[in-house]
Amino acid sequence: MLLEYENLLALANRQHRRGPMVDASVSATAVNASCGDECTVWLKIVDGAIVDVSYEAKGCVISRASAAAIADAAIGPIGRIGPMSGKDTRVLLGVAVSPLRERCLTTPLKALQDAISKL
Amino acid sequence: MKAFLKNNQSKSDFDFHTQFPGLRRDVAYLDNAATTQMHQSAIDAMHAYIAGGRSNVGRGLYPMAEETMRRYDAGRSTVANFAGVDAGRCIFTKSVTEGLNAIAFGLRERLQPGDEILVSAFEHHANLLSWRRIAKERGAMVKTMPMTPSFTLDLDRAKAMMSDRTKIVAVTMMSNVLGTVLPIPDLADAAHCVGALIVVDAAQAAAHLPIDVVDLGADALVFGSHKCYGPAGIAATILSLDLIDSMEPMIVGGGMVDRVTADGATWRQGIEKFEGGSPNVEGAIGFAAALDSIAFPNQGLRSRLVTDLKSISGVTVFDPPGAVGIVSFTVDGMHPHDVADMLGQRGVCVRAGNHCAAPLVEKLSSTGTLRASLAMYNDERDIEALVSNLKEIVKKAKA
Ligand SMILES: Cc1ncc(COP(=O)(O)O)c(C=O)c1O
Numbered sequence: 001m002l003l004e005y006e007n008l009l010a011l012a013n014r015q016h017r018r019g020p021m022v023d024a025s026v027s028a029t030a031v032n033a034s035c036g037d038e039c040t041v042w043l044k045i046v047d048g049a050i051v052d053v054s055y056e057a058k059g060c061v062i063s064r065a066s067a068a069a070i071a072d073a074a075i076g077p078i079g080r081i082g083p084m085s086g087k088d089t090r091v092l093l094g095v096a097v098s099p100l101r102e103r104c105l106t107t108p109l110k111a112l113q114d115a116i117s118k119l
Numbered sequence: 120m121k122a123f124l125k126n127n128q129s130k131s132d133f134d135f136h137t138q139f140p141g142l143r144r145d146v147a148y149l150d151n152a153a154t155t156q157m158h159q160s161a162i163d164a165m166h167a168y169i170a171g172g173r174s175n176v177g178r179g180l181y182p183m184a185e186e187t188m189r190r191y192d193a194g195r196s197t198v199a200n201f202a203g204v205d206a207g208r209c210i211f212t213k214s215v216t217e218g219l220n221a222i223a224f225g226l227r228e229r230l231q232p233g234d235e236i237l238v239s240a241f242e243h244h245a246n247l248l249s250w251r252r253i254a255k256e257r258g259a260m261v262k263t264m265p266m267t268p269s270f271t272l273d274l275d276r277a278k279a280m281m282s283d284r285t286k287i288v289a290v291t292m293m294s295n296v297l298g299t300v301l302p303i304p305d306l307a308d309a310a311h312c313v314g315a316l317i318v319v320d321a322a323q324a325a326a327h328l329p330i331d332v333v334d335l336g337a338d339a340l341v342f343g344s345h346k347c348y349g350p351a352g353i354a355a356t357i358l359s360l361d362l363i364d365s366m367e368p369m370i371v372g373g374g375m376v377d378r379v380t381a382d383g384a385t386w387r388q389g390i391e392k393f394e395g396g397s398p399n400v401e402g403a404i405g406f407a408a409a410l411d412s413i414a415f416p417n418q419g420l421r422s423r424l425v426t427d428l429k430s431i432s433g434v435t436v437f438d439p440p441g442a443v444g445i446v447s448f449t450v451d452g453m454h455p456h457d458v459a460d461m462l463g464q465r466g467v468c469v470r471a472g473n474h475c476a477a478p479l480v481e482k483l484s485s486t487g488t489l490r491a492s493l494a495m496y497n498d499e500r501d502i503e504a505l506v507s508n509l510k511e512i513v514k515k516a517k518a
Contacts, residue, residue, distance in 0.1 A: 034472065035456050035487075060454035061454065101456065104456070
């Protein structure tokens, strides 16, 4: 657990896919008031599939690492996004978090799902 | 406190691990402002009562019920005496939060549109939301007595805010975030000068400072058991005799009524009016036993903690003059929840976030603070565990 947690730092600090996307099809922001986490995702959609993703995340390591992992995993048909749950996020990151921090993990997923629901 | 002085022993003579069986040797427990570990004497007292045969109080006429009544009353006396009053002024509630809500409810009819309730910048949500709600209901206003740049109460400005519109001053005695001690006697004098009542939240103070209600000048004061080495689920609300007579009870039902007719009811007199429902007898017994054994944490330990934390580069410590028992700090570039999580994995228990005092904590840091809080059983080893692990975490994060 200890090592896994500290490994998240690299993912949380990764620059890949960071920042607003000028030609995005849709974007959405989700917040987690308990940690002050905030995540915005931008998606480019072509023929029912997410072909590009970018994001901005601030807050704790878990939420920022989760944002990076979610951004990578989002590429593909949009139908996959709706059914995703906190469990998928845990699998993506390979960590178990305490129940109190579940919201940190799922805030980026919520931003992604909110963006899809705007389409 | 008495148990320690009676035996003429210094704190270091005790093995706190036998006094507090919940203390684990592999853990540095520094989240005492949330809840303390329970004192063995509280566990023993509750066990003796429960295992010896329990009953309800104020209802049965058989000897066992009389014995329960005697224990419950004795518990109330001990708790009341701890706050410098006699049992006739001490009401048991389930928590400090419930006690503060009961006081706000009981005082609401005294408020008229345009009246003011003053709270401080240091309030826990329990002593803020309860007042905001009745203010809204009555057309009154809640105003905040401000903090100085060194994180103490700005007493001059607080006094200047008091006027004949002020009806209630509701204030914490000790900040659960910063350890700041508020000048209750001065506030009480100022409140009484304008004809206002002063309600004191002593949830944190009770484990760190003497809380003599008469010396403090409080009209109402609330403190709980679980932050004072006793069981959860019980707290004491101390009221002036005038408030006991005049306040409406928040909870109605069995145990607090005098007469119930087909379409009405009258309340009992005195404190019984405020204790509707079957009371937490074992809680009262445990609470009293814990208070009989309480000692205040070593003040030198807080200074040591502050000095050691300040020595770590990238750590900001909030250290108000005169503060006791609690230290808030932040780590540059790191979210407090992450740091607390990593410390937890290393056996160091601290709290992170807004500590149920969001308006205050937002002034200190946008993401919350880390908080280490001391109890009578903490020693240098706990401080060392926190500081050495924090150093390591900060070093790794920078790498
Ligand atoms: C200053 C202060 N007031 C009130 C409370 C509420 O106490 P309880 O949760 O026991 O009702 C706390 C507990 O954290 C506190 O620190």
